[in-house]
Amino acid sequence: MNRTRAKILSNERIMPDRFVMRLDAPSIAKSAKPGQFIMVKCNGGTEPLLRRPLSLHRIEKKRLSLLYQVVGGGTRILSKRKRREELDIIGPLGNGFNIDKSARLINILIGGGIGVAPLLALAEELKIRRLKTMVLIGAKTRSHLVGVEQFKALGIEVRIATEDGSKGYKGFATDLLKDEAIIGAYEPAMIYACGPKDMLMAAAGIARINSIECQVSFEERMACGTGVCLGCAVNTVKGIKMACKDGPVFNAEDIIWQK
Amino acid sequence: MAKMNKNLSVKIGKIRMKNPVMVASGTFGYGKEYADLIDLKALGAIVTKTITLGPRIGNLTPRIAETASGMLNSIGLENDGVEAFIEEKLPFLRKIGIPVIVSIGAEDIVSFKKLAKRLDRAKGVSGIEVNISCPNLADYKTKKEKQAKLFSQDKRLAYKAIKAVRSATRLTIITKLTPNVTDITEIARAVKDAGSDAVSLVNTYMGMAVDTDTRRPMLGNVIGGLSGPAIKPMALKAVWDVYNSVDIPIIGMGGIMTPDDAIEFIICGSTAIALGTANFVYPDKSIEIIKDLGYYIKSNKLKDIRALRGSLSI
Ligand SMILES: Cc1cc2nc3c(=O)[nH]c(=O)nc-3n(C[C@H](O)[C@H](O)[C@H](O)COP(=O)(O)OP(=O)(O)OC[C@H]3O[C@@H](n4cnc5c(N)ncnc54)[C@H](O)[C@@H]3O)c2cc1C
Numbered sequence A: 001m002n003r004t005r006a007k008i009l010s011n012e013r014i015m016p017d018r019f020v021m022r023l024d025a026p027s028i029a030k031s032a033k034p035g036q037f038i039m040v041k042c043n044g045g046t047e048p049l050l051r052r053p054l055s056l057h058r059i060e061k062k063r064l065s066l067l068y069q070v071v072g073g074g075t076r077i078l079s080k081r082k083r084r085e086e087l088d089i090i091g092p093l094g095n096g097f098n099i100d101k102s103a104r105l106i107n108i109l110i111g112g113g114i115g116v117a118p119l120l121a122l123a124e125e126l127k128i129r130r131l132k133t134m135v136l137i138g139a140k141t142r143s144h145l146v147g148v149e150q151f152k153a154l155g156i157e158v159r160i161a162t163e164d165g166s167k168g169y170k171g172f173a174t175d176l177l178k179d180e181a182i183i184g185a186y187e188p189a190m191i192y193a194c195g196p197k198d199m200l201m202a203a204a205g206i207a208r209i210n211s212i213e214c215q216v217s218f219e220e221r222m223a224c225g226t227g228v229c230l231g232c233a234v235n236t237v238k239g240i241k242m243a244c245k246d247g248p249v250f251n252a253e254d255i256i257w258q259k
Numbered sequence B: 001m002a003k004m005n006k007n008l009s010v011k012i013g014k015i016r017m018k019n020p021v022m023v024a025s026g027t028f029g030y031g032k033e034y035a036d037l038i039d040l041k042a043l044g045a046i047v048t049k050t051i052t053l054g055p056r057i058g059n060l061t062p063r064i065a066e067t068a069s070g071m072l073n074s075i076g077l078e079n080d081g082v083e084a085f086i087e088e089k090l091p092f093l094r095k096i097g098i099p100v101i102v103s104i105g106a107e108d109i110v111s112f113k114k115l116a117k118r119l120d121r122a123k124g125v126s127g128i129e130v131n132i133s134c135p136n137l138a139d140y141k142t143k144k145e146k147q148a149k150l151f152s153q154d155k156r157l158a159y160k161a162i163k164a165v166r167s168a169t170r171l172t173i174i175t176k177l178t179p180n181v182t183d184i185t186e187i188a189r190a191v192k193d194a195g196s197d198a199v200s201l202v203n204t205y206m207g208m209a210v211d212t213d214t215r216r217p218m219l220g221n222v223i224g225g226l227s228g229p230a231i232k233p234m235a236l237k238a239v240w241d242v243y244n245s246v247d248i249p250i251i252g253m254g255g256i257m258t259p260d261d262a263i264e265f266i267i268c269g270s271t272a273i274a275l276g277t278a279n280f281v282y283p284d285k286s287i288e289i290i291k292d293l294g295y296y297i298k299s300n301k302l303k304d305i306r307a308l309r310g311s312l313s314i
């Protein structure tokens, strides 16, 4: 873990409220793993005061990419930051996904909404290791879909679900998981899920019923991101864990799910 | 690395610190967490997360909410208990080579005494900070203990708690006070009379925030403690009030983010200062403040940091 002032290489609007930012951050990139995140100081002042956690969307040798959605003050300020400015970041943080090296497995990545963010880095890593991979992406409508082209460019099969049916299956990404064809055909599998809590819960349920291993990436409010403030508690069968340090990736079966 | 500078040294009870900059309880873990990001041995002292006799699992989530220039927390003193602390955390802390002040919390006086007694025998503890002011012990969701008073909100209870701790240890005792009282000076006087060597001012201000979409509280435990720049003017006044009426060393804190903030606290009467929320944002801010205090002393031609203490000119 280290703190650095990373140069912003680009900060591009890819949708009305979503951006991809590329950073020059060799000291963090060199040890970063898919599923890890960084704490970003969006500006220099006290408004907002705290850093914001953002997943690593892509990890290159010296560069990092972030995919973020503008939902409030911090991300709004971030969206206005310009190329060549410096961004104060701490990372890499958290445990990251646990990649099973077995070639027998089919790795099923499932992302809802902005939850797709860390899955591209994961897909790229799985690709490098030549492991079988497929991606299920869920979004509200076709215009909310992110990442489809990037996954396809990796030669990975992508299946889509939209809540209004404007593209792909009409329903949730987890409905695709239920699809016999996916689970039945490729067993054994490993599921990696990132998205809203309801989606993670649904994915965990399907995984349990079908005896498939499932890793879920959790989002909790964080102040420090480094295991100090004890703010981002997650209730697990192994006791209280911190999403920032013990997670954000947990084995689905360890989570004590709460509404 | 910050150089040793005699002009910055201060004393709190029996604890000698090479500079007056500490890190506040609950905002720096047990030291190890930030070891990658800051030169720990440059700090004046470290105050650990409050520990209790047995383990506590803490409060419901969300435990954090950001508010204007500040944050609310309702962690609920999550910790593994004193034995686990001594076994797993203390060895690392001891090796840093700076004073280690262990914060203790309890819901009854007997437990406070037991904790002090246990730590008195542990190797590598320089002092005890008695946290009689944590706002997050009561369960506000079920309103079961809603009326629960903090020890620090009643001068007789505060006196009794500190008296008990005093009887159990010869280590330096610092009492951490809540600002949620009508008159903080009478509490400071009570703990001084009970044998406290110093006071830490302030713990968080109780507060809340509401999600207007769901009409639910932003914190799982409904209320929490406010910290950060938002509380600084109020914390500063608490320090000034106590400095003017009770003769006891003060560790000032509440919203310190910059060297100037730290200097304000010293001018208002603090012997030492502590950074809390600032650590989350800039983990090495304390080092910058130590350096800047040195410059400030020099450029203002002061003999040492002690000459700055309480120097508010009115
Ligand atoms: C480990 C981790 C990785 C994340 N990765 C990404 C990512 O790659 N891309 C991305 O767009 N977002 C990601 N998030 C969520 C992101 O951190 C929040 O959206 C951001 O902090 C909001 O800040 P803000 O100031 O813009 O909004 P705020 O004003 O703070 O909040 C606006 C709204 O967002 C909600 N919110 C705030 N913080 C969080 C949070 N931590 N989790 C869930 N909801 C929150 C609030 O409840 C509120 O409704 C991640 C969160 C975590 C914990």
Ligand SMILES: Cc1cc2nc3c(=O)[nH]c(=O)nc-3n(C[C@H](O)[C@H](O)[C@H](O)COP(=O)(O)O)c2cc1C
Pocket (backbone or CB within 6 Å): A223, A229, B024, B025, B026, B027, B049, B050, B073, B075, B077, B103, B131, B134, B176, B202, B203, B204, B226, B227, B228, B229, B231, B253, B254, B255, B256, B274, B275, B276, B277, B278
């Ligand atoms: C997340 C968090 C956890 C805290 N935990 C403790 C604690 O365990 N014991 C304690 O005495 N104070 C605790 N505090 C209070 C701080 O030590 C400090 O008194 C307060 O935050 C005011 O300083 P600040 O504005 O610089 O943060 C905590 C504060 C925060 C923000």
